[in-house]
Amino acid sequence: xxxxxxxxxxxxxxxxxxxxxxxxxxxxxxxxxxxxxxxxxxxxxxxxxxxxxxxxxxxxxxxxxxxxxxxxxxxxxxxxxxxxxxxxxxxxxxxxxxxxxxxxxxxxxxxxx
Amino acid sequence: xxxxxxxxxxxxxxxxxxxxxxxxxxxxxxxxxxxxxxxxxxxxxxxxxxxxxxxxxxxxxxxxxxxxxxxxxxxxxxxxxxxxxxxxxxxxxxxxxxxxxxxxxxxxxxxxx
Numbered sequence: 001x002x003x004x005x006x007x008x009x010x011x012x013x014x015x016x017x018x019x020x021x022x023x024x025x026x027x028x029x030x031x032x033x034x035x036x037x038x039x040x041x042x043x044x045x046x047x048x049x050x051x052x053x054x055x056x057x058x059x060x061x062x063x064x065x066x067x068x069x070x071x072x073x074x075x076x077x078x079x080x081x082x083x084x085x086x087x088x089x090x091x092x093x094x095x096x097x098x099x100x101x102x103x104x105x106x107x108x109x110x111x112x113x
Numbered sequence: 114x115x116x117x118x119x120x121x122x123x124x125x126x127x128x129x130x131x132x133x134x135x136x137x138x139x140x141x142x143x144x145x146x147x148x149x150x151x152x153x154x155x156x157x158x159x160x161x162x163x164x165x166x167x168x169x170x171x172x173x174x175x176x177x178x179x180x181x182x183x184x185x186x187x188x189x190x191x192x193x194x195x196x197x198x199x200x201x202x203x204x205x206x207x208x209x210x211x212x213x214x215x216x217x218x219x220x221x222x223x224x225x226x
Binding site for chain 2: 036041044045046089099100101103105106
């Protein structure tokens with residue numbers, strides 16, 4: 001879409017498969033992390049968040065994993081559906097209050113039938 | 114229903130003209146934010162406000178101005194000093210505490226005539 005990156009990393013998965021989207025964050029002091037989904041022409045939509053005192057959190061069809069040792073965050077989507085096609089952003093926050101988020105550049109997820 | 118409303122969806126600016134983007138929220142959130150999104154990049158923070166009548170510069174505030182006279186409203190003015198204003202502008206709000214995520218509007222696309 002015109003409002004998200006034209007040259008983003010792209011992950012292609014088949015419908016029904018599981019998707020794993022990765023994110024390397026920059027600040028070892030960050031203690032709150034969020035995943036957003038952005039569809040073309042729309043604003044980012046909150047998916048799931050996790051605090052640094054956790055290493056895993058599950059939602060409906062989604063799981064976020066946090067590895068503070070290597071500053072890595074991942075989003076797993078189970079049984080990927082065509083409606084999951086979008087750009088996914090991770091964001092980190094050092095304040096713990098989501099008042100100063102730093103966003104990654106995003107990953108485009110394409111779901112093939 | 115509660116949410117964040119941005120208007121207009123599309124806006125065109127002539128050279129030397131100031132334009133104002135509207136953002137209204139009825140979520141009773143204390144904090145509000147403005148971001149700029151360019152292709153191939155993540156969201157970059159322009160200005161944010163954690164309380165009425167107070168706001169702070171973000172990472173790319175030059176050429177922009179804001180006001181926060183009401184809790185529900187946080188308008189952004191793109192001034193003629195902003196030499197590259199063509200972008201997708203996103204407004205967000207949050208509780209501003211306790212690890213609650215930012216929620217976004219559906220953006221305004223600004224283009225130069």
